[in-house]
Amino acid sequence: MDILKDKAALVTGSTRGIGRAIAIRYAREGASVIVNGLQSITAAESVVKEIKSQGGSAIAVMGDVSTLKGVNHVFEKALEAYKRIDIVVCNVGKHKVFNALDTSLEDWEKMIRLNLTSTFLTCKKAAELMKKQKYGRIITISSKMGIVGLGGSSAYCTAKAGVVMLTKVLGIELAEHGILVNGIAPGVTETQPTFDVFKRDPEIEVRMNKRIPLNRIGKPEEMAAAAVFLASDDSSYVNGTTLIVDGGWIANSDAY
Numbered sequence: 384m385d386i387l388k389d390k391a392a393l394v395t396g397s398t399r400g401i402g403r404a405i406a407i408r409y410a411r412e413g414a415s416v417i418v419n420g421l422q423s424i425t426a427a428e429s430v431v432k433e434i435k436s437q438g439g440s441a442i443a444v445m446g447d448v449s450t451l452k453g454v455n456h457v458f459e460k461a462l463e464a465y466k467r468i469d470i471v472v473c474n475v476g477k478h479k480v481f482n483a484l485d486t487s488l489e490d491w492e493k494m495i496r497l498n499l500t501s502t503f504l505t506c507k508k509a510a511e512l513m514k515k516q517k518y519g520r521i522i523t524i525s526s527k528m529g530i531v532g533l534g535g536s537s538a539y540c541t542a543k544a545g546v547v548m549l550t551k552v553l554g555i556e557l558a559e560h561g562i563l564v565n566g567i568a569p570g571v572t573e574t575q576p577t578f579d580v581f582k583r584d585p586e587i588e589v590r591m592n593k594r595i596p597l598n599r600i601g602k603p604e605e606m607a608a609a610a611v612f613l614a615s616d617d618s619s620y621v622n623g624t625t626l627i628v629d630g631g632w633i634a635n636s637d638a639y
Contacts, residue, residue: 390469392614393509400572409611421445449496454508471522473502475497475505482535502546513562523547523550523566525544529545547625563619563622567626600630606628
């Protein structure tokens with residue numbers, strides 16, 4: 384299919400997990416993709432290689448989008464390659480467990496920077512560009528934990544809740560410029576950090592599946608499908624909202 388034909392899409396944090404799945408799916412739908420990572424150029428290039436093996440177009444651009452310098456670099460290289468950016472997915476983030484009273488100021492600020500500041504800086508740069516184009520789709524990636532919260536994750540939950548609210552506000556502010564801003568709040572998903580948790584304590588997986596009405600955790604490809612919808616013309620009247628993709632976790636409030 385060519386739902387995103389002739390579009391250029393930047394997906395931050397796309398060397399693995401949900402970001403990787405979105406980048407690959409976007410390319411399959413016809414978009415030219417800018418794959419972004421921070422630590423492993425090998426991982427970024429492997430995504431590019433997979434996209435090209437399927438006949439798609441992609442480049443890898445390394446850069447820390449939690450800093451203004453990094454964001455500027457990534458956008459500069461993306462524009463050099465494709466001249467415009469139609470879709471931006473803000474996928475950078477990290478979860479680390481801290482009880483609120485045990486959280487140091489350094490850890491708090493790091494979680495906010497990685498999960499919220501990175502999204503703000505990427506959205507701001509994207510909006511500046513898209514206003515000139517009079518068109519754009521910005522998609523944020525938050526989490527179900529930014530909606531319902533979870534003990535031991537105060538900084539992460541607060542940051543992701545901020546992403547949800549930032550999505551609302553930007554949707555209001557940018558609509559007049561032809562830019563739609565929406566988000567995805569994934570539930571528990573088959574990514575390496577999730578598998579690491581299950582390996583340490585298999586009982587956690589049992590409890591999670593019990594909580595989820597579909598009785599399984601999500602797949603990165605299912606998050607990518609939602610990202611395709613929000614990037615496509617099919618979502619032309621969807622703005623300022625966050626789509627929860629969690630298998631019914633939040634709906635199942637009486638699970639315990």
